[in-house]
Amino acid sequence: MKIHEYQGKQIFAKYGIPVPKGYPAFTVEEAYEKAKQLIAETGSPVTVVKAQIHAGGRGKGGGVKVAKGGADDAKALAEKILGMQLVTHQTGPEGTKVRRLYIEQGLEMQKEFYLGAVVDRDRRRIVFMASTEGGVEIEKVAAESPEKILTVHVDPATGLMPYQSNQLAFGLGLQAFGKDTPKKFVKFMAALYECFVKEDCSLLEVNPLVVLKNGDVMALDSKINFDDNGEFRHKEWAELQDKDEEDKVELEAKEAGLNYVSLDGNVGCLVNGAGLAMATMDIIKVFGEKDGVSPANFLDVGGGANQEQVTKAFKMILKSDKVKAIFVNIFGGIMKCDVIANGVVAAAKELGLKVPLVVRLEGTNVELGRKILSDSGLAITAATTMADGAQKIVAAVAGGAK
Numbered sequence: 001m002k003i004h005e006y007q008g009k010q011i012f013a014k015y016g017i018p019v020p021k022g023y024p025a026f027t028v029e030e031a032y033e034k035a036k037q038l039i040a041e042t043g044s045p046v047t048v049v050k051a052q053i054h055a056g057g058r059g060k061g062g063g064v065k066v067a068k069g070g071a072d073d074a075k076a077l078a079e080k081i082l083g084m085q086l087v088t089h090q091t092g093p094e095g096t097k098v099r100r101l102y103i104e105q106g107l108e109m110q111k112e113f114y115l116g117a118v119v120d121r122d123r124r125r126i127v128f129m130a131s132t133e134g135g136v137e138i139e140k141v142a143a144e145s146p147e148k149i150l151t152v153h154v155d156p157a158t159g160l161m162p163y164q165s166n167q168l169a170f171g172l173g174l175q176a177f178g179k180d181t182p183k184k185f186v187k188f189m190a191a192l193y194e195c196f197v198k199e200d201c202s203l204l205e206v207n208p209l210v211v212l213k214n215g216d217v218m219a220l221d222s223k224i225n226f227d228d229n230g231e232f233r234h235k236e237w238a239e240l241q242d243k244d245e246e247d248k249v250e251l252e253a254k255e256a257g258l259n260y261v262s263l264d265g266n267v268g269c270l271v272n273g274a275g276l277a278m279a280t281m282d283i284i285k286v287f288g289e290k291d292g293v294s295p296a297n298f299l300d301v302g303g304g305a306n307q308e309q310v311t312k313a314f315k316m317i318l319k320s321d322k323v324k325a326i327f328v329n330i331f332g333g334i335m336k337c338d339v340i341a342n343g344v345v346a347a348a349k350e351l352g353l354k355v356p357l358v359v360r361l362e363g364t365n366v367e368l369g370r371k372i373l374s375d376s377g378l379a380i381t382a383a384t385t386m387a388d389g390a391q392k393i394v395a396a397v398a399g400g401a402k
């Protein structure tokens with residue numbers, strides 16, 4: 001799960017990680033009031049108006065602007081940014097609508113650095129990455145000059161050791177900004193590590209981490225992804241979630257207790273179990289790649305779904321415009337084939353079936369399931385094996401497209 005920059009900074013502040021003063025704003029009027037308040041509090045007329053969307057690269061896309069001329073200037077920028085369709089290298093060409101702003105104190109820095117932390121799954125450790133090439137172009141650094149990225153792996157038994165943070169501090173050349181700057185960085189790192197662990201993050205990024213004129217270090221941006229597996233112990237995440245930024249269908253599925261993943265292709269897939277879901281994705285690609293046929297999503301109804309859940313699941317697939325054909329691939333173990341068949345028929349009768357449907361059922365109550373489908377009067381293509389089903393679905397989409 002992702003959160004906004006301002007929410008991340010509120011969390012940072014709880015751990016004593018220095019961040020600029022700032023306030024979220026949901027309207028232009030509010031942006032104006034907050035800018036006035038900030039200017040009064042800081043004594044500086046400079047504020048920064050920042051679009052809050054769950055994607056990076058906002059600065060380059062025109063979503064981060066400095067207002068040097070006081071609250072009126074901030075208001076004018078807020079008018080431009082709020083409601084804009086912000087396109088960055090992380091949003092895709094359609095961009096994301098800006099619905100929230102962050103009005104922040106404008107700071108003068110000596111230098112911008114990159115600092116990030118993720119879980120390194122191969123090493124099973126949290127890894128910190130730091131670079132002198134901070135600011136907005138870290139992807140380029142990683143691609144073109146990876147040697148400029150310093151890394152430190154943290155042993156979970158000891159936690160982050162001060163010597164490791166010191167290594168990064170001197171690797172970044174922070175001593176050039178005064179003898180206290182490396183010490184401040186070490187403190188910063190300790191707080192960031194604590195935040196990563198206690199908040200169950202999967203990714204934490206401070207880009208840029210800056211050294212201010214007085215040698216202080218500060219987080220000028222924040223990006224936090226939470227590890228969804230930790231959700232059960234973080235009731236507060238529910239309030240941090242911004243539903244506008246989430247995939248609508250994925251949200252609906254989650255609320256119905258279904259696992260749904262949205263993809264870029266054209267075949268809707270109703271499956272049960274993660275393993276069968278992966279295998280189904282693979283086999284569609286094997287047979288469909290050359291004809292441009294690939295999965296549009298998969299909906300895993302799991303082992304214990306009831307008929308209402310299956311109906312809901314199938315309706316969700318039917319509603320997607322991307323879906324040019326539907327492949328139902330079910331191995332009924334705990335899940336019974338007749339429950340699936342009844343769910344599919346109920347949903348198709350309610351919404352109408354406008355695309356080809358290929359069904360492959362095996363397992364418990366398979367005969368009954370097949371009978372329910374064949375008695376339904378729906379145009380269903382039956383498949384015997386996964387390969388047979390995949391070939392039939394590819395033929396249906398490729399044939400229909402030509």
Ligand SMILES: Nc1ncnc2c1ncn2[C@@H]1O[C@H](COP(=O)(O)OP(=O)(O)O)[C@@H](O)[C@H]1O
Nearest residue numbers: 048056057058059064105106107135207208221
């Ligand atoms: N409070 C601030 N004061 C001064 N400059 C800022 C401030 N916040 C951001 N900036 C500048 O804008 C750039 C982009 O902002 P950032 O928050 O990193 O957004 P993004 O990473 O999405 O582009 C930063 O690298 C920094 O140069």
Ligand SMILES: [Mg+2]
Nearest residue numbers: 135207208221
């Ligand atoms: Mg940034």
